[in-house]
Amino acid sequence: MLSSPALERASSYAVRGPLPTSTHYFALVGDSEVVEKLRALVRIPTVSHTDESLIDPAPFEEFRRVLAEAFPLLHERLALHQVRDHSLLFRWEGSGEADPVVLMAHIDVVPIEESAPGQHPPFGAEIHDGAIWGRGTLDDKGSLVGICAAVERLLEQGFVPTRDVWLSFGAREEVSGADAAAAVEELRSRGVAPWFVLDEGGAVAHEAFPGVTSPLGVVGVSEKGTTTIELRAEGRGGHSSTPERGGPTARIARAVVRLEKRPFAPSLPEPTLELFTRIAPHAPLALRPLFANARRLQPLVKRALVLAGPEPAALVRTTMAVTMLSGSPAHNVIASSATAAVNLRILVGDTVASATEHVRKAIADDSIQLDLVDVNEPSPVSPTDDPAFELITSTITELFADAVPTPYVVMAATDSRYFTAICPRVYRFTPFRMTKAQRESIHSHDEHIGVEDFLHGVRWYTRLIERLPA
Numbered sequence: 001m002l003s004s005p006a007l008e009r010a011s012s013y014a015v016r017g018p019l020p021t022s023t024h025y026f027a028l029v030g031d032s033e034v035v036e037k038l039r040a041l042v043r044i045p046t047v048s049h050t051d052e053s054l055i056d057p058a059p060f061e062e063f064r065r066v067l068a069e070a071f072p073l074l075h076e077r078l079a080l081h082q083v084r085d086h087s088l089l090f091r092w093e094g095s096g097e098a099d100p101v102v103l104m105a106h107i108d109v110v111p112i113e114e115s116a117p118g119q120h121p122p123f124g125a126e127i128h129d130g131a132i133w134g135r136g137t138l139d140d141k142g143s144l145v146g147i148c149a150a151v152e153r154l155l156e157q158g159f160v161p162t163r164d165v166w167l168s169f170g171a172r173e174e175v176s177g178a179d180a181a182a183a184v185e186e187l188r189s190r191g192v193a194p195w196f197v198l199d200e201g202g203a204v205a206h207e208a209f210p211g212v213t214s215p216l217g218v219v220g221v222s223e224k225g226t227t228t229i230e231l232r233a234e235g236r237g238g239h240s241s242t243p244e245r246g247g248p249t250a251r252i253a254r255a256v257v258r259l260e261k262r263p264f265a266p267s268l269p270e271p272t273l274e275l276f277t278r279i280a281p282h283a284p285l286a287l288r289p290l291f292a293n294a295r296r297l298q299p300l301v302k303r304a305l306v307l308a309g310p311e312p313a314a315l316v317r318t319t320m321a322v323t324m325l326s327g328s329p330a331h332n333v334i335a336s337s338a339t340a341a342v343n344l345r346i347l348v349g350d351t352v353a354s355a356t357e358h359v360r361k362a363i364a365d366d367s368i369q370l371d372l373v374d375v376n377e378p379s380p381v382s383p384t385d386d387p388a389f390e391l392i393t394s395t396i397t398e399l400f401a402d403a404v405p406t407p408y409v410v411m412a413a414t415d416s417r418y419f420t421a422i423c424p425r426v427y428r429f430t431p432f433r434m435t436k437a438q439r440e441s442i443h444s445h446d447e448h449i450g451v452e453d454f455l456h457g458v459r460w461y462t463r464l465i466e467r468l469p470a
């Protein structure tokens with residue numbers, strides 16, 4: 001049945017510690033098969049590179065073959081729309097005419113940093129301490145396999161969804177999002193206007209907030225925009241033995257220091273205010289009044305978060321980081337041009353234009369040229385007082401009774417930002433429990449997902465599809 005070499009390699013699997021106990025949803029036998037399927041797909045190094053010429057197509061083709069073997073009913077019954085080379089867009093036809101939903105995940109992973117001090121090989125998919133270790137287990141093959149496993153099992157039972165369910169799996173999420181943009185174009189050309197779109201982003205996050213012991217079921221309702229501005233100063237250049245004051249490097253250095261001194265003003269977007277209100281009853285006693293009255297006490301909350309460290313500060317303002325610097329190519333040559341890249345993460349409420357204006361004013365030097373390198377506005381805020389959001393959060397409550405569901409603003413970028421063009425309800429949530437260490441392992445080393453947590457996520461996707469109203 002499992003005939004591919006990748007799946008065969010996966011069969012030498014042993015769980016350390018007790019096996020997860022069976023649940024009333026699925027038999028244990030089916031569960032261990034699903035775990036093997038995830039492991040087989042994690043072993044395939046579907047690595048994306050910003051320079052697309054460096055991308056090896058072979059693993060992506062292998063991924064597609066193994067996925068088809070792992071989920072035969074899905075591939076037989078759902079219509080596949082090949083939009084771009086390595087991406088997949090499936091349509092599962094529902095019984096009714098109501099607006100469809102789109103479930104998203106991505107196939108690609110970020111490259112391995114050879115110097116990273118990983119405990120377990122990134123493409124080993126080894127099982128240790130009840131978890132599967134490997135790049136992509138959380139970001140984002142866990143979701144992809146979770147969605148496919150839910151669909152496969154529902155198909156086995158003869159289940160038909162009440163409305164169309166589209167599955168959109170991009171293979172360029174980590175680099176450009178071109179696949180997601182193409183999927184959006186395909187859906188738009190077919191007149192598909194989704195009821196809601198669900199992608200990665202949030203999670204059942206443990207240790208999410210200092211002093212809050214309950215895990216938070218954070219559902220992203222907006223994401224920050226990512227934009228880079230290149231600053232450029234020009235000059236005469238020349239030999240370093242006869243320097244002039246105010247050359248390009250000095251002006252770029254002064255600009256960088258001025259930016260450091262002029263951070264963006266903090267603001268509290270609506271989803272963050274709602275987050276405080278929702279977690280207030282679970283916060284430490286001393287903080288409860290502050291959180292519960294966050295709306296009224298905004299100046300105080302903003303100041304507290306800015307002072308609490310870089311992570312809380314990023315919640316309440318547009319951030320900028322100077323990343324790449326360049327000057328002269330030799331020790332004894334004065335630069336005729338110097339540059340600095342300012343990477344901005346734009347909070348909803350700001351725009352690319354307003355953020356660029358802030359940078360221009362902070363620098364206060366007309367001789368410096370500003371060039372926008374890539375431009376992404378923050379995503380519009382999806383509604384929280386809404387049946388689709390309610391469906392997602394009540395499914396969280398059903399399967400994660402200890403979690404506090406709440407909206408929030410995603411700090412990173414996801415493929416779902418493209419879908420805001422065709423859908424006002426774009427939510428970002430992966431139904432997996434994640435500790436702080438697990439969240440930090442994403443794009444780093446020793447990424448891992450608990451075996452039982454993964455299986456529980458499959459149940460979550462299953463229930464979400466079962467609960468779709470007509």
Ligand SMILES: [Zn+2]
Pocket residue numbers: 106139140173200
């Ligand atoms: Zn991802």
